[in-house]
Amino acid sequence: MRRKVIFGNKLLPYLLLAPQLIVTAIFFFWPAAEAIRYSFLRQDAFGISVMFVGLENFQDLFADERYLQVVWNTIWFSFWVTVLSMGVALLLAVLADRHIRGRDTYRTLLIWPYAIAPAIAAVLYIFLFHPSLGLLGRALNGFGVPWDYRLNGDQAMLVVILAAAWKQVSYNFLFFLAGLQSIPKSVLEAAAIDGASPSRRFWTVIFPLLSPTTFFLLVINITSAVFDTFGIIDALTGGGPGNATQTMIYRAYVDGRVNLDLGSSAAQSVVLMIAVMALTLVQFRFIERRVHY
Amino acid sequence: MATLNIQGVTKAFGPTHVLHGINLDVADGEMIVIVGASGCGKSTLLRIVAGLETASTGNVVIAGRNVTALEPAERDVAMVFQNYALYPHMSVFDNMAYGLKIRGLPKDQIAKRVQEAANLLGIGALLERRPRQLSGGQRQRVAMGRAIVREPKLFLFDEPLSNLDAKLRVQMRAEIRRLQKRLGVTSLFVTHDQVEAMTLGDRLVVMHAGHAAQIATPMEIWARPADTYVASFIGSPAMNLFPATLEEGGHAARLDTNGLVLPFHDGPRPGPAGRKLTIGVRPEHLTPGQGGLELQVELVEPLGGESVIHARLEDGTEVTAKLPGSSYSDGRLDVIIPLHTLHVFDGETGKRLEAGG
């Protein structure tokens, strides 16, 4: 789709586009190309010589059991963050969509966590789950449950999942609420007249009509769980204990920043790029009809 | 105040030819209505005059100046759009003043002109409102006001009444005509509504498939349509058209449907016997009586003082008649065709055939 009426100037559109294109070229395309180039190179330990190693970085990566563990961590983490945050958000949105008193107040009180940075969410969760400082951490230990997410990998994973899901709920809540509000009331009334019970109405009418929203959120949530949770993990567990909570982004950062293994880090970047492209393409196929070019 | 000359204007979008060479000379202060079905090219012609589209070939001359290559803003024309195209975030005053501001008129002059135009249109009290706070008729007036304050050489109207309800449309139609006469500004008015065209225009341009089928006064077009398209497009209900053949000597036509022979009262038409003709009769010219057409009435639409009757001939040909009174019912009805009301067209080209030609 394009508009019929346009301005005829020749130079002006390029000037208008220039800032965006220049930034995009220097800070997006150039680094992406560099990542691809580095992923085929290997530096010696002293950083003096560089040689072309073909796909060796990738082979090493997928032969490394620890990296496979990191990939599995990422999948496990993303799955639970998505399921938890979407489930809670859907429940709250369905309830907040009912005609009850204080609807707008509830909405306000449920959306503000959107503003909280992942790293700050992590700090908040320390004060909930820290074994000796946190409200729940202390309570658990008090009840005789040995709780220390700094030593127990499963507990660490649980805490980062909870923190990431908690932060994501309000975003999902907003979209579910918008989706619910766009369902025509006449459809619901028709279902009610047909004698469907409230829960039947939800599963046979509302939920199917929400499926575009649900699918959209599914992709967005997976993407955000994979890519936007660096701060949560860094502040809460630093990827530990061991590498129990290391995700792919975190590992790419550690290998580049701490281990200075640029070849491997670049190869990981390329793997991530492919992942994000796949996710975006899935999403794009879905929004195609909405976003016209 | 200016003349307008459209000289051999054509327009093609890629392989699609929208206009096939339009010529039109508009006198100073004249109101020309361009009328036609959708897709006939009437809006494209108007937009070419406005400068919003460029003609593929041909020239547009306003007040003796060739403006073909100029931007819309440089042509000194103003336009009223179908959906009014008011700036939604500006007050009525600012909407009307915007063009003047861009042209750098002094503030006090802008205020004076806007106030005058607003008073003329009866929207003087609305100047502080936003477009969304106005009714359809008021928006229409603001759009007019925006054109008037510019004091342009030419007014262009692109179906400005089609978004109004029926009653308001009639009222605004009269108002536009009054204003245009009072201001004496040369105007082009595009519409698909033939009633609007008949009542508004000094002359009409009936467009059909990218051609100007006829350019003439409304009464001329009604009385002597140039071809079968114009004949059926102008007038309501549409003219009845019957296939017929020319009789020996060219003095009469014989209807194909029932063999009825209709002598021409004004003289013979040229051509050999058996030449294909189309005979046109307006529904309001049919009168009850024996010896003409035998109608099988299917539907009667009473309009009060008169009735529109939808009927068929024996062979299924549809006929519409508009007859006085309301005492009609389904069944048989005989009508005659008064001979002086006949329109004769060539059966193949559809062109009007005059007597003696």
Next chain:
Amino acid sequence: MSQAQPAIAAPVPLAAEAPRRRRFLGADLTTHVILLLGVVLFALPIWIVLMGSTHDAATIGRGEVPLLPGSEGWNNYATAWSEGNTRRASVPVSTMMFNSAVMALLITVGKLAISITSAYAVAFFSFPGRMLCFWAIFITLMLPVEVRIFPTFQVVSDLGMVNTYQGLIIPLIASATATLLFRQFFLTIPDELVEAAKMDGAGPMRFFKDIVLPLSATNIAALFVILFVYGWNQYLWPLLVTTSTDVETIVIGIVKMLGAEADTEWNIVMATTVLALLPPVAVVILMQRWFVKGLTETEK
């Protein structure tokens, strides 16, 4: 007579409605309870931090987790604001807040500015390479900073922009999302409006300034919220390009304060956390109306 009429008619609807009413009341009550639980779920972590920030370090260190306000609030916030973490040479929170504000605002304004102009170019002009430019911008959706961390850092460092505001801000300033949203909105501006402006004599820049910008106000407001939150909450990128404390942002600052646990002044961390939360939360709540509209329309 008119009085008697309802008295006769009333019992019928009442009898029919009474049980339904009660069921609705019950359902409403459940709704309120679950929603309140949701609100508490969100509010509890903040409440703990807010209350903790008004106690002294020892109380928190003992793990008392106070749920009621204490008396040290003023001291804690004053210390954090002017000194930061006192046990280690650290930056005052005021400096970090300033850095965060500069970064968030410049990222927001920069993204808005270059996105609205590029969307305007793509939507209102026809020029060779138009689709190529559009796709070049669109494809950046697929290259978030997280997946090209080190090469981007390399470029920034080659340009000498490490530890500068430019280095913090400019690489984050391209925005496919904002460009797409603006473009979508521009396509809804009717052709006639452009034509009317042309007839009025407005050129492209005049049309942009007088018509397009004012009409985009709601979209700009919505994006302001989204982008401000995005800018303020940046973590990985500032972590990479700032090693000097001069340009340290508050999100980074807090995580650094956590450092070695034994050495952490928890009350100061809590006060700092509250301060770090305030600006983006305030922006979201104060501009809620536009934000909700913008968020749900942007990304769909």
